[in-house]
Amino acid sequence: MMAATKRIALGAVVTALVAGLAGCSGPGPGADGPGAGAGKESAPGAEGNSPAAAPKGPVNLIGDGSTAFTGAQPKLPAAKRLKPGQKPPQFVVFSWDGAGEDSQKLFSHFRAVAKKYDAKMTYFLSGVYLLPEEKKELYDPPQHAAGRSDIGFNDTKGIRHTLTELRAAWLDGNEIGTHFNGHFCGPDGGVGTWSVEEWKSEISQAKAFVKGWKTNAPALKGEAPLPFDYDKELIGARTPCLEGQKNMVAAARTMGFRYDSSGVGNQVWPAKKEGIWDLPLQLVPVPGRAFETLSMDYNFMFNQSGTTQGDPGKHEYWGNQMRDGLLQAFGRAYNGNRAPLIIGNHFESWNGGTYMRAVEETMKTVCTQRDVQCVSFRQLTDWLDAQAPATLAKLGTLKVGQKPEPGWTAFLAGTGPAKPAGSPVPARPADQPAGKGADGSAG
Structure with missing residues (x-):
């Protein structure tokens, strides 16, 4: 564990180490990504990852049939309140900004990886990835001309492949959040300059593109609906470049959001901010360096090479x-x-795909540990809401890496009633080996 004296204050990291903070760069016009004709040669369900089975219950179409209510989400266990003195599980959240299936097939690949290691994840969908290029004028971004997007739009094939993955991801028990739409960053009309009302418009449009893709892409009218009501499904987000959090949250908390992951924080237990859970990206060690960076692939890349096409001879080391x-x-x-570990990623092959390898190897190591639950933000939020306030308050007193001195039983004794808030979340078998790598070594 890095000595406390070597940890960098949050403000210093933001200003000195990660200029352009969590870049979430996303593909621009002409790039080989969802924003520029995604999936031009891709096939859904890559690497044997067949789509999840269709809902077995009744399908109640919503609006134009782009979405539907199909009942409670499958494979989503109810949260359980900790008993007095019970050690909390170790939650790990893997999340993806601007989720879409393009020719890299990373959405389908990591959906298969998650199933392999019994992980649930959060996919922050960019709404314009369900809007075809020829209908781009339907997007009216705050402070920009209609039809403008810094990550482009999509084509019919790319929308179809993205829809395939979204359906299957939800049926697998994963969460579909939002990364909003045009991904505007910086002082010139970027999301950090938007008012509360402008954010409400952006959120409404992000929902509309998900709820109306059949109307906007007539060639896809025969496709199956997304199996969820997005007005109910959408409970959280991450802003582009981690900008504009304050006004976004002020808008989002009036529109059904329960959490936000646009902030910068330490590895401590989360608390609510302005009425919703603040689940920030976190400062984590950079082995061999005297500073920490955010728990996101972009930030490691920025501090290592400053470019997505760095020295090939260093790709393996960087990953x-x-x-x-x-x-x-x-x-x-x-x-x-035992503070939840929050990890953010992009479906990108920066520096030869080394960060995708790093994420996959991390999942393989941590999600198989005893008492570890790799969950979506929705699951984490449900668990936090199920806990006794006194329990969360006590957990919130622990600093980064701090283990309760008297032990967990004494530390959390008497913090609240043992009344369960739902059915138990399955724990890993007690006889399952903890494995290697829990101390931070290269597993």
Whole structure:
């Protein structure tokens, strides 16, 4: 664990280490990504990852049939309140900004990886990835001309493949959040300059593109609906470049949101901000360096090479450095305060895909540990809401990596009633080996 004296204050990291903070760069016009004709040669369900089975219950179409209510989400266990003195599980959240299936097939790949390691994840969908290029004028972004988007739009094939993955992801028990639409960053009309009312418009449009893709892409009218009511499904987000959080939250908390992951924080237990859970990206170690960076692939890339096409001879080292940094962060939480570990990613092959390898190896190591639950933000939010306030308050007193001195039983004794808030979340078998890597070593 990195010594406390070497940890960098949040403000210093924002201003000095991560200029352009969590870049979430996303593909621009002409790039080989969802914003520029996604999936031009791709086939859904890559690497044998067949789509999840269709809902077995009644399908009640909503609006033009782009979405439907199909009942409670499958494979989503109810949260359970901790008993007095019970050690909390170690939650790990893997999340993806601007989720869409393009020719890299990373959405389908990581959906298969998650199933392999019994993980649920959050996919922050960019609404314009369900809007065809020829209908781009339907998007009226705040402070920009209609039809403008810094990540482009999509084509029919790309929309179809993205829909395939969204359906299957939800049926697998994953969460579909939002990364909003045009991904505007910086001082010139970027999301950080938007008013509360402008954010309400952006959120409404992000919902509308998900709820109206059949109307906007007539060639896809015969496709199956997304199996959820997006007005109920959408409970959280991450803003582009981590900008504009204050006004976005002020808008979002009036529109059904329960959490936000646009902030910058430490590995401590979360609290509510302005009425919703603040679940920020976190400062994690950068092995071999005297500073910490945000728990996101972009930030490791920025601090290592400053470019997505860095020295090929260093690709393996950079990926290992990210993986080992995340494992060190996991280890100090798992063996310390048990604060949820929040990890953000993009479906991108930056620096030869080394960060995608790092994420996959991290999932393989941490999600198989005893008492670890790799969950979506929705699951984490449900669990937090199920806890006794006194329990959360006590957990909130623990610092980064701090293990309760008297032990968990004494530390959380008497913090609240043992009344369950729902059916138990399945735990890993007690006889399952903890495995290696929990201390942050390269597993």
